[in-house]
Amino acid sequence: MKKRRKRLVGRVVSDKMDKTVVVQVERMKRHPLYGKVVRIRKKYKAHDEENACREGDLVRIVESRPISKEKRWVVEAILERAR
Numbered sequence: 001m002k003k004r005r006k007r008l009v010g011r012v013v014s015d016k017m018d019k020t021v022v023v024q025v026e027r028m029k030r031h032p033l034y035g036k037v038v039r040i041r042k043k044y045k046a047h048d049e050e051n052a053c054r055e056g057d058l059v060r061i062v063e064s065r066p067i068s069k070e071k072r073w074v075v076e077a078i079l080e081r082a083r
Helices: none
Strands: 007-014 020-030 037-047 058-063 073-080
Touching (some): 020 073
Parallel strands (some): 037 073
Antiparallel strands (some): 020 037, 058 073
């Protein structure tokens, strides 16, 4: 059975590279000792074949095989365009 691929939703923070965007994914996590909910942000480099994404877009990225040294994600869909 094939393992399901991970999907994440995040905001494009950089589109300066060719066919690559930097997507910032934000999630909430409870602190193990103090119990406070903290916001954790992580950046992923994602492959964007048509250079369709712009800075500020909300996108869904999906896990893939390694495309380059740091790229392991592909833009699956643009959920919301930046204003």
